[in-house]
Amino acid sequence: MTSLTASSPDPVVRVSGLVKRYKQHLAVDGLDFTVNRGEIYGLIGPDGSGKSSVMKALAGVLQYEGGSAEVFGTVVDSERAAEHVKPRIGFLPQGLGLNLYPELSVEENIDFFAKLRLVPEADLRERKARLLAITRLDRFRGRLMKQLSGGMKQKLGLICTLIHEPELAILDEPTTGVDPVSRRDFWAILAEWQSAKGMTAIVSTAYMDEAARFHRLSFLSHGRVLASGTPAEVTALVPGLVVTFVSTPQLEAVARLKRRYAQVEALGPSVHLFTPERDAGAAVAEIREVLGDLPLEHLHTNEPELEDVVVALLLKEQDGQAGLSGRSGQAAHSATISQSDGLAVQARELVRDYNSFRAVDRVSFDVQQGEIFGLLGANGAGKTTVIKMLTGIVPPTGGEGRVAGEDMRTAGGAIKERIGYMSQAFSLYLDLTVLENIRLFAGIYGLARRQAQERMEWIVAMAGLSDYVRDRTGRLPMGVRQRLALGCALVHNPRVLFLDEPTSGVDPIGRRRFWELLSRLAREEGVAILITTHYLSEAEHCDRLALMYAGRIVAEGTPADLKIQLEQEVGQLLEIAVDRPGVALTHMLAAGFSGAALFGTKIHLLSRDPSRDEARLREVLAQVGLSVEAVRLRMLSLEDVFVSRVMALERAAQKEGQV
C-alpha cells in the first residue's frame, strides 16, 4: 500500500446522526463525523460524553437506536453487517488489560488473538517479533498476563489488537493509567503502523497533551460534537494566552484572580492562568490590576495548550451553572481543627518480596502532616505495593511503615478511622448506586445520620456527581467512577490520605477540580496526602516527589529540585518543531542524538551545549530535506525528568542484563 497523507479524502468511517440510549439516559445525541483513510482521529471530551458508546457502535459490538455508523462503506446496523466489517477492524475496549486473559502468558495472549483472527503462522511470527520489540516486551514473553504491570498490560492489549493488521483500529482510552514511558512506546507503535501499513485509527484519550498527536479530532460533550478539526484549528477556537507567575501569598492571589478568571490554578509555588486576552502586555497589565498590592514575579506567557482550550470550551458550555470552583469552594468547610505538624507517614527500609521477585526494595521516606507527597514511577515500579504496605493491606517482608506513629498492621480502629484510601483498581460496588456507595462508606466509618447526610451532599457537590446520584456505579464512565471513589475515601474527613492513581481516566476539568480540593485539604486542614499519578503535569502540584524504579527510590525532592538536578546532569531542553517529526526523529537518533524523543508533534532534546547542538541538528535535518520550523529553549518539565531518568535506568539495566 502506498503511503497516504493524512488529508486524502477517502472516508473510512462516516458517523451521521448517531443516537444511543441506555434506558432513560441519552449517551449519544445525534453525532456526526468522518474519518479519512490513514488518519489518526481523536475523540476527546469529559467523562460520560459518549466516546465509548460511539466506539463500540463502530466496532459493531453495540446496538444503537438512531442515525448510522458506516465503516468501509457498510452501515453497521445488524450482526451480519458487523461481521462483514469486523475482519478489517481492531478494537481495544476501555480498561487496563481487561480484555486480556490473566491466566495466559504474554505470548499465549498474542497467539490467541492471532488465532482468533486467523493470522498465518509466518506473518504472526514476524509481527509478533516486531511489536514485542517496539514495546520492549520481548523479555517478558513467557510471563503470565496477571503478573504484568498496568502499562505492560495496555501495551500487550494494543499488540493483540493490531496483530491481524486491521485497516481500522478503534482504541478506547488506550493510555489511561499507563506511565509516560510506556505511553511513548504506545504512540510509537501507532505511528509506525499508520505510516508503514496505512492504518486508520480512532483513539480516545483523557491526556490532552496526547491529543496534539491526532491528525484531526472531535471534542465531545453530552453526546454531541462541541468542536472538531485539527488540533491547531481546535486550539484556535479559543484565543487567549496562558500566563504563569509567582505571587505571594499564593492562596490570596488565587482567590482574587478567581473572581475575574475562570481558569486559575496553583501549580506548586506558581500560579497558572488562562486569559482570553491575546496581547501579552495587555494581559499582564490586567493581571496586575486584579492582584492589586500583591507582587508578580517570574512571569512567563505562552500560547495555550489544547488542555487549556478544552477546559475553556467546557466552562463556556457549562455557563449558567454555578461556577465550578465556586461550588467546590464553599462546600469544603466542614473541617475539623487542623493539626498541621507532626509526621504523618513514615516508611523505613520497606521491603516486599513476592516469591523470588522483590517488588519493593528498601524504600524510606516521610510525609509531614499538611504535605502532598507524590510517588512517581513506571507501571510496576512498586508504588502500589508501598501504599498497600503502609495501609496495612500487605504486610512488609522487611522494614516498617508507620502512620501517625503506629504500625498499620496492628493499628486499631481509631487509627484506621483517620486514614482514607483509594485504590488503583476501582474498588467500589458496581451494583450499588452512587448514593448507596457513599452511604455505605459513611456507615462503615460510623458516621451518624445527620453527619452522613452532610458529607454526602458535600461529596456530591465536590465530585460533581449530582447528575448521577441514582445511577448504578457500573454504568458510569470511568472518570465519574474515579471521582466517586475519591469521594468515598474522603467521607470521614481523614487526616492522612492514600491515593493510588486517583485521576486515571478523569477528564481535565475533573482533574483540576480534584487538585484544587487536594491543595485545600493539605494547606487549610493539614491533611497529609500520599499520591501516585501518571500525569506528570499533575505532579507539579506535589510538595515533594519520589521517583521509583524497579522497587527503589532513585530520586527525591521538590519538583523544582528534581528539574534542577536533571538540568545539571544532562543539560537544557531544546524543543524542535519540524514538518515531519517522526521521520526527523529517526534521522536524529541515527545521527547520535540519543536523548531525542517525540513530545506531541515536537521533538525534545536534552543538551549540555544548546547552541552547538542546534546548529548540528539543523545540519543533519537539512541533509535529508526536512525543514526545521523552530528551535527554542524550554523549561524542563517533570515529564522530561521522568522519561530521561527511567530511560537511563532501563538502558543501564539492559546493559547489565547483556553482560
Add this chain to the structure above:
Amino acid sequence: MTARRQATTWGRRLAALTWKELLQLTRDLPLLLFLLYSFSLSVLVSGAGITMQLTNAELLVHDADHSPSSRELIHRFQPPYFAFAGEIRDPREGLRHLDAGRAMLLLEIPPRFHEALMSGERTAVQLLVDTTNAPQGLSAAAYTVRIAGLFGAERGLASAGLSGATASLPMVTSAHRVWFNPTQDERWFQSIAHVLRMTTIFAVLLPAAALVREKERGTVEQLLVSPLSPFQIMFAKVLAMSGVILLALSLALYGVLHPVFHVPMKGSTGLFFLLTALHVFTTAGFGLVAATLAKNQAQVGMMTLFVVGPMLLLSGITSPYESMPTWVQAIMTFSPLRYYIDITYGVMLKGAGFPVLWKSVGAMLLLGGTLFGFGMWRFRRQFQ
C-alpha cells in the same frame, strides 16, 4: 470514647455493611427470581411429586393357571403399591419388558396352582424383580412375600376347615399407631426436606460467593483499610443472607407448606426461625471458609459443591441416618444439616422445644463458632 458510643458505632458499621449486601442482592434480578422460585414453586412440585415409598411398581403377570385362586391372588396386588401392567402369554416376552424398563415385576403363577391350594399341598409362585434400583426391588419383593403369605395362610387354614374361626386362632397382629404424621402423608416429609435442601444450598453459597466477589473485584481492600474488623465484614454477609433466607423460608412456610400441604407447626414458630438462623450461620461458615481458600468464583463453586453434595445426601433426608456406615455417621457429625433436620422435624411435627433439642443446638453452635473462627483466621492470613 465511651463504651456506649463505641457500641453504637460498631452497630452502625454492621448495619451499613448488612444493608449493602441486601442491596447488592436485590440488584441481581435473575438470582432473586430464582430464589423465589426455589422456595415456592419448586417446593410445590417436589413436595407433591415424590414418594419414596413403594408406589406404582409395575407388575406383569404370567398366569398359567387361570383359576379362581390365581385371579384372587393377582387381585391382591393393589395400588398404590402396585400397578397392574398387563398379562402376558410367554415368560420370555415378560423378560423383554423388564429389560426395557417397562415393568419392574413379573409374577409367574404355575399350572395347577388352584388345585394344589385346594388339596392342601405346597405350591410356589415365582417372582422376577428388576433390582437395578435395589431398595425398591427389595421392597417390592417383601410386599409380594407378605401378600402371598397371607393369602396362603388363609387358604391353607381354610382347607383345614379353620377359616371362619379366625377368632380362635393364636395370631399376633399389630395395631400400629403412627405418631407425628398419622396419615403418613409423605408430602409433609418431602416438602420440608426440599425446604431444608434449599436453605442449605443458599446458606453455603450466598455468603461464599459474595465474599469471593469482593476479593475478585478488589473491594475487600477498601474494607480492610477501614476500621472494620474481619468479623464485621464476614458477619454482615451472614446476617444479610440469613435475613433473606428466613424471608424466603417464611414464603415457603406460609405460602406452600401450611396452605397447600397442611404441614402442622406443633412447636414454637419463633424457636424454629431462631434455630434456622443458627443453621444458616453455621452452614455459612463452610462457605466462608471455602471463600477464604478460593481465588475466584469457579474455585469457590467447586469447593462448596464438594461440601454441599455429601451434606445433602448423607445427612439423613435422602437416606436413613441410622443405617449409614459408622464412618459416614462420624463424618456427618460435622454437617449442620444433620442437626437441623432433627430440629426442623422436631419442632414442626413433634412440637419439640429447647429442652429436647439443646444437644443439637449446642453441636451447631460449636460447629458454627469453630468454622467462623477458622474462617476469620484464614481471612486475616490470606493477605499476608
Add this chain to the structure above:
Amino acid sequence: MALKEWKETTRDRLFLLLAFLLPALWLVVFGYGLNLDVEDIPFAVLDRDHSELSRDYLQRFIQSRYFSFQGYADEERALDRLLTDTKIRAAIIVPERFQEQLVAGEPVAVQTLLDGTFPLHTDIAKGYVIAINQAFTEDRLIDFLRRSRGLTQEHAGVLVRPLSVEVRYLYNEEVRSTWSMVPALVMFTLMLASPLLTALGVVREKETGSIYNIYSSTVSRAEFLTGKLLPYIVISLVNVVVLWLMAVGLFQVPFKGNFLLFFSASVLFVFCTTGIGLLISLLVQTQMAALIITMIVAMIPTILFSGLLVPIASLTRGAKVQAHLYPAMYYTNIVRGSFLKGVGADVLWFDLLALGMFAAAISGVTYRLFTKRPKA
C-alpha cells in the same frame, strides 16, 4: 478458541484438581456411604407380660438386623418421650396376658408406636413388624395345630404356609445397594460437576470485559460457543472413563453392555450438562447468580427426578413431566441398562434419541441467545 480456554483452565491448578477429584471422590464416598436400605431402626420395648413367649417374640426384633434395640421402658409415657426426643423411631408394647391368650388359641394385638416423620422409613418399619408378626404367628399356628389337632409338624406347616414365593432378582442378583447405586452415581456426579465447569465461562468474560474481544472479532458465534464447551467436555469425558474404571474395578459392578454405546451416550450427556451450564452463563449477569442457579438446577432435579433414588414410575404426573424435561433420567436408564442389564441400542434407542434431542435443543437455544451486538 478451545485451546485458549484449555490453557486458562489448566493454569488454575486448584480448579482443575477439583474438577477431576470431585467426581472420583464423590463416587467413593457415596458408593460406600450412601446406604438406602432402612436398617438399625432404633426401638424400645414395653413388656407388660413378662412371659416366656413375650420374651421370645421380642427377641425376634432384638436379633433382627433391621432393628436396633435401645432398651426396656417401664411405662408408656417413657416411650412417648423417647419418640419425641428421636431417641427411638419405633416402640413395641406387648400387652398383659400375651402368653395366656396365645396358648389359649386366641388372637393378640400388639401395639407398635411408629415415628411418622419419615414416612418411607415408617412404612418400611411397618413392613418389618408385619413380617416378624407373620413368622411368629406361623410358629404359633403350627404349635397350636399340633397341640389341638395332633398334626405332624410337617403337615401343620403345609397348612399354615402352603404358598411360597420364589424370588429371582434380575440384573443385580445379590441385590447389592452399591451395584444399583454406583452406575447411577456416575450420572449424578457428571450431572453436578459438569455444568459448574462451564457456568462461569461466559459471565466471567462479561464481568471482566474480555467478552469484547469476541464481540469485535470475526469468530463466529458457533466457534465461540464450541470453544467454550470443548475443554470441559474433554474433562468430563476423562471423568466418565475414570468413573467407569472405578465402578468396574473398585466396586466390582458388572458391565454387561456395550462400552461404545455407553460412551457415545456419555458424550451426548456431557454435551447436555456442559451446555446447561453455558446456557445459564449466557442468561445471567453475575458469576454469583450463575454459580447458585447452576448448582440448584443441576442438583435438585438430579436428586429427585432422575431415577437415582426414586423410580420414575412412582412420581406423580407433574413430577413425571419434570423428570422427562430433564436429560438426567434418560442417561440413568442408559447407565443402568448398560451396566446391569446389558441391553443394547434396540432397547435404549429412545433414551439415546432423547439425549440427542436435548443436546440439539440446548445448543440451538444457546446459539440463539448469544449475540455479538448487545443492546447495552
